[in-house]
Amino acid sequence: MLYPPERFDLNEWFSLLSGIVVFAAALLLPKRFSAVLTTVFVMFTLFISQTVDALIAVEPVNLYDVSDTSKYEIMDAFIYYFVYPPTTYLFLYFYDRWKPGGWRRVLYVAGGSFVSVVLEGLAHWVRVYTYKGWNLGYSLCVYLVVYALYVWIYHLMIKLMDRQGIRTRR
Template structure:
């Protein structure tokens, strides 16, 4: 087990600040979705974060550690809810902006992927992520592109099913 830090400091504050900010923004935005749909859109981020963190940061090839140690901790669990706020906002603004052209979708996904890399860069600076085995921030960009493209496809399909 690798220990990066033993104190409550910037990485924990970053996660807690992200949670408070995300939940506050969601709370004050005008409601666009039913509670059921809002939970589904929120959970897309929680699931995606959990899936990729546990695919890329587990032995035998752990490309990064999350937070203070290489062991799973409570703050790691809390961080997934920050991903939930981000996914909810992704779906919210996608629906609000009424994007339907291929070019519009590409620009939207590209913009959100760049924003996601920016947020991850900040998380690296404060010690939320610790890259290893040659992993670089740039490797996350295609993952965000794929995940957020899948979110758009899911949103379109889920809306059609819900309206039927």
């Protein structure tokens, strides 16, 4: 069940503004990926974000809350569906555009992780996330793994779709 926010305050406004900015940025960029590939990226992002939160943000671990409470609020769903997927799309868009290899790939993943930690720190400051045993150092580790997974999924999907003759670009 989706619960309404306890109060519509700074954290909800921050989440809405973040969602509008990243969603608009993703929509305004020239289309780069096919609808199939974009769908895979979105679905994988939804799976990863909700799975990680289900493992570490709820009982028995319960290291942080998203939004005002540990209940699944409307703003939690907004973040999962309208902030995280376009953020992943932007990360992979520029990855595909710049095609970093070797150490540049490692630096790209590390840079994306660092930017995400800074943005999460800002979100924590406005109480989008309430830490209960969590800290940004843990987030950096999670982002490094998750962004490496995104790059792996990107290469896997490009290879599989090319092998099948399915168009990956718009």
